[in-house]
Amino acid sequence: MKLRGLFCCTLMGTLAVVASQGQSRSASSVSASDIPHLQKHGTATQLIVDGKPFLALAGELLNNSATSVEHMKPLWPKIAAAKFNTVLTGVSWAQIEPQEGKFDFNVLDGVVRDARSHNLRLVLLWFGSWKNGNSSYPPDWLKRDFDRFPRAQIAGGGGAGGQSIELLSPVSSATCDADARAFAALMRHVKAVDGQQHTVIMIQVENEIGMQKDTRDRSPAANRAYEGPAPKELMDYLQAHKDTLIPEFRQMWEAAGFKTSGTWEEVFGKGVVADDVFMAWNFARHVGRVAAAGKAEYPLPMYVNAAPDNFNSRRGNQPRRGQSVAPRDDLMDVWRAAAPAIDILSPDVYADGANFAAMCAGYNRSGNPLFIPETGGGPSAAPRALYAFGRHDAIGFSPFGIDRPDRLGNTPDLTGVYDILSQMAPLVLDHQGNGTMSAVLLGPKDPPQKVQLGNYTLEVTYWPIRYTMPLLMPGEPPPGAQPTAGALFIATGPDEFYAVGSGVKVTFSPSTPGPPFAGLGTVEEGTFVNGRWVPGIRLAGDDTGQGADLFELQRQLGIQRFTLYRYR
Ligand code: DGJ
Numbered sequence: 418m419k420l421r422g423l424f425c426c427t428l429m430g431t432l433a434v435v436a437s438q439g440q441s442r443s444a445s446s447v448s449a450s451d452i453p454h455l456q457k458h459g460t461a462t463q464l465i466v467d468g469k470p471f472l473a474l475a476g477e478l479l480n481n482s483a484t485s486v487e488h489m490k491p492l493w494p495k496i497a498a499a500k501f502n503t504v505l506t507g508v509s510w511a512q513i514e515p516q517e518g519k520f521d522f523n524v525l526d527g528v529v530r531d532a533r534s535h536n537l538r539l540v541l542l543w544f545g546s547w548k549n550g551n552s553s554y555p556p557d558w559l560k561r562d563f564d565r566f567p568r569a570q571i572a573g574g575g576g577a578g579g580q581s582i583e584l585l586s587p588v589s590s591a592t593c594d595a596d597a598r599a600f601a602a603l604m605r606h607v608k609a610v611d612g613q614q615h616t617v618i619m620i621q622v623e624n625e626i627g628m629q630k631d632t633r634d635r636s637p638a639a640n641r642a643y644e645g646p647a648p649k650e651l652m653d654y655l656q657a658h659k660d661t662l663i664p665e666f667r668q669m670w671e672a673a674g675f676k677t678s679g680t681w682e683e684v685f686g687k688g689v690v691a692d693d694v695f696m697a698w699n700f701a702r703h704v705g706r707v708a709a710a711g712k713a714e715y716p717l718p719m720y721v722n723a724a725p726d727n728f729n730s731r732r733g734n735q736p737r738r739g740q741s742v743a744p745r746d747d748l749m750d751v752w753r754a755a756a757p758a759i760d761i762l763s764p765d766v767y768a769d770g771a772n773f774a775a776m777c778a779g780y781n782r783s784g785n786p787l788f789i790p791e792t793g794g795g796p797s798a799a800p801r802a803l804y805a806f807g808r809h810d811a812i813g814f815s816p817f818g819i820d821r822p823d824r825l826g827n828t829p830d831l832t833g834v835y836d837i838l839s840q841m842a843p844l845v846l847d848h849q850g851n852g853t854m855s856a857v858l859l860g861p862k863d864p865p866q867k868v869q870l871g872n873y874t875l876e877v878t879y880w881p882i883r884y885t886m887p888l889l890m891p892g893e894p895p896p897g898a899q900p901t902a903g904a905l906f907i908a909t910g911p912d913e914f915y916a917v918g919s920g921v922k923v924t925f926s927p928s929t930p931g932p933p934f935a936g937l938g939t940v941e942e943g944t945f946v947n948g949r950w951v952p953g954i955r956l957a958g959d960d961t962g963q964g965a966d967l968f969e970l971q972r973q974l975g976i977q978r979f980t981l982y983r984y985r
Contacts, residue, residue, distance in 0.1 A: 453618040455718050455760055455786070461810035461850025462786035464718065466538065466618050470846040472806065473618070473813025474835040475540065477505035477791055478820050480548075484512055486527030493535040495826045496819065500835035503538040503618065505790055505815050510545045511556040514599045522606045529607075533616040540790070540813075542621040543603065545596045545707065547700070549724075550627040550741070552585045559595060566592045567638065571631035579635035584628065587699035588639045596703070597710035608715035620717050621790060622708050625724045625765065626700045626743040633692035634699075643695055647684045651698060652677050654754035663783060665747040669694075693741065697751045700743040705756025712758050720761035721752070722790045723780075746779040765791035765817070770860035770901050773801055774808075781809040791817040794824060799834035799974065800858055800903025803918055806838065807856025807905030810849040833974045837917055840945035841976065844915065848907050856905040859921060871908040873935055873981055874928040881920035912938070912981050916967055919974040923967040927983050937964050938980035950978060 453466045463470040476496065483489055483506040496504060506528065514520055532539050544554035552560070552568075559566050569586040570579035585592045600622070611617050628634065633643065655662065655670060656677055662670070673686035685691040708719045723744035744752060744762045752762055762785055766776045773792075781787035787809040792801060794816040805811035819825060838845065848854035857866045859879040868875040879902050904918025916923065925935040940961050943952040954960075956977070961967065967977055 452612065452715070453615055453717055455812075457850075458846070459850025459852075462784075462812065463810075463846060463849060464618065464812045467615055470849075471538075471618065472838060472842045472846060473503040473538070473540070473788070473815070474501055474802075474838055475503035475505055475790075475813045475815035476501045476819030477542075477815050477817045478507070479818050480507050480544075481509070482820050483507060483528045484509055484524060486524055486531065489528060489531060492820050492825065493531050493537065497535040497537060499819070499826060499828060499832045500839060501537065501819065502835075502839060503540060503813065503815070504532060504819075505540045505542055505621070507542045507544045507554075507624075508603065510543070510554050510596070510599055513603060514556050517556075517558050517595075520599075520602050520606070522603075522610075525603075525606070526610055529611055529616050533611075533614060537616075538618045539616055540619045540621060540815075541603075541607070541617055542624055542790075543600055543707075543711075545600060545623055546585045546592055546703065547626045548624045550625065550629040551583050553583070555585065555596075559592075566595065567636060569628065569634035569639070570636040572635055579631070581636075582630060584634075586634050586636050586639060587696065587703050588634065588636070588642050593703045593706055597707045600707045601710040601714050604711035604714040604717070607717075612715065617717065619788075620711065620719045621763075622704050622711070622719055622721055622759065625722055626704070627724070627741040628696055628743075629741075632689045632741060633696050639699075642699070643681055643691075645680065646678060647681050648698065649678075651751065651754045652684070655750065658750060658753075661783065662750050663747050666750050669747075693745070693748065694751055696741060697743045697745070697748045698755050701752045701755035701759075705758050708756065708758035718760045719758065720763045720788055720790075721756075721759055722763045722765050724765050746782070746785075749783060749785060761786055761788050761812075763788045763790050765789070767791070767793045767817075769793065769797050769801065770858060771863065774804065774858055777805060777809045777811075781811075787811040788813050790815050794818070794828055794831065795900075796830045797901035798828070799830040800901050800918065800920070802831065802834050802838070803903045803905040804856045804858040806845055806849075807854055807907075808858075810854075830974070834917075837974065837976055841915070841917065843948045844907060844909070844945070845905075848909075853908045854906065856903060856918075857921065858901060858903040860901050868906055869928055870906055870914065871911045871981075872927060872929045872931070872983075874926050875906060876924045876926070877904060878922045878924075879920065880922035914979055914981070916977045916979065917975070922962075924965065925981055932983035932985040934984050935981050936984060937961050937967075938982045940967065940977060940979040942975055942977055944976065952978065 455462050456465045513522060546552055546555060548554050567586045567589050568581040569584040570581050573580045607617050669690050676684045681691040681695045685694050704721060721744045723742050749762055762780060764776045764780045766773055766789055768776060777787055789805055798816050802814045805814045855868045857877045861879060863879055865876050865878040881902050902920025904916055904921050907915045927935050940956040941952040942954045943950055
């Protein structure tokens with residue numbers, strides 16, 4: 418398995434690259450290096466919180482849970498007990514700006530205060546103009562004034578444009594200005610109440626942006642923009658980055674002749690490709706301005722999230738269904754050109770197994786770090802988390818809807834893996850981005866996977882012994898089906914390793930010249946306490962397949978330290 422092919426050094430947006438520790442100073446004198454920021458570590462990008470790399474062992478609340486401080490009160494202790502260290506929560510535009518220009522942050526203050534008192538970090542999700550391809554979170558005063566804040570339109574409806582839908586048009590500068598003003602007010606307030614404590618570590622701008630029921634906005638203003646020239650900024654960017662563009666995007670541009678000017682259709686070809694790029698540009702332009710206005714107040718790392726699961730049928734001129742996805746991985750270059758203030762394009766991945774791995778690879782390329790704001794829960798969340806952190810140096814992993822009554826306090830697998838990852842965080846963070854860590858994700862039908870680490874090839878086979886199936890959750894396998902399995906491996910020396918995971922069997926062979934056989938030396942289970950390895954049971958015989966493999970890794974989730982040796 419090729420460990421470090423994905424990265425080249427073109428990074429999007431403004432990635433702060435300063436490592437100093439935050440000292441206690443007044444909010445106004447806080448420098449970018451003191452506040453949470455992104456930083457390169459080898460080929461990886463890490464989130465730095467309070468001067469140290471941070472692994473976001475996260476979970477996202479249901480959309481509206483944090484609109485009531487009282488509603489959240491009984492949930493915080495349970496969330497903390499389930500080993501989450503970060504909570505993703507929505508901030509409703511309508512709730513913070515009930516009247517134009519009048520802001521109310523009381524609820525947000527309560528949420529930040531209570532999360533902080535449970536030693537939890539927050540990622541705030543700005544539910545502004547767009548949410549899931551709709552506009553349900555803008556304030557009423559804005560939604561009612563549809564002349565000033567126009568809707569997007571779909572084909573039909575008989576008029577000059579089309580038929581309005583409940584989506585604010587992405588070509589409206591009035592809507593963009595209002596959104597940017599509200600978001601800037603939010604960031605100014607977060608800095609004022611949290612600029613020193615850093616409970617809030619990252620911001621998501623809007624949510625699953627896209628268009629429903631048509632491939633582009635057909636409002637009169639959008640039609641005029643669509644019939645006009647493709648923007649010079651975009652064309653300048655494409656020409657300047659022609660050799661490093663995302664391959665699928667480059668092919669789309671090449672298919673239309675690599676034109677450097679002309680209308681959208683002239684440059685990108687007739688049909689939905691031009692529609693996709695046109696919409697991605699306009700959504701990204703708006704989001705970029707909103708993010709820049711927020712960063713001018715308080716430059717926390719900012720990302721947008723995408724719903725890739727349902728865009729398999731979206732590449733090229735294929736028919737469409739459901740919501741379009743503006744922050745698609747193959748349109749990353751459009752987002753870089755239009756929204757440099759956005760640091761990361763993030764996938765919400767509800768898929769499992771190989772599809773999960775494909776989505777991670779699609780977004781974790783060309784310098785875009787992996788942060789997964791939403792994913793499914795259930796037994797396979799644990800191996801997916803190990804895969805994201807170990808294989809893609811993820812900044813964070815976050816199942817959705819963690820506060821659902823049937824879920825909170827009832828996710829033993831995820832809690833187990835988060836407990837282990839919180840113990841191992843220093844080691845994992847140390848090994849991100851330098852080729853000494855990897856991970857696998859295996860479904861029942863998947864062939865064994867090979868991992869090159871140190872001087873050895875690890876062959877990892879799907880081999881679960883026994884699983885108990887707690888409550889069924891959306892997307893979870895039916896009783897009796899074998900869930901996904903996975904493991905993370907770290908080489909801490911040429912012959913010394915750590916492994917975390919369950920449901921797999923691991924065998925070894927040398928991968929460099931020398932004695933041809935590999936054997937298991939010392940194998941021990943254990944834990945990390947304050948970053949220090951504390952061995953427990955020492956394994957051999959039955960527990961190592963009589964020396965043939967890491968048997969125990971099959972049975973239950975745990976950490977194993979093991980050494981390998983070679984012989985002839
Ligand atoms: C993805 C969205 O981003 C979430 O806010 C929520 O609507 C989930 N889908 C529901 O499954």
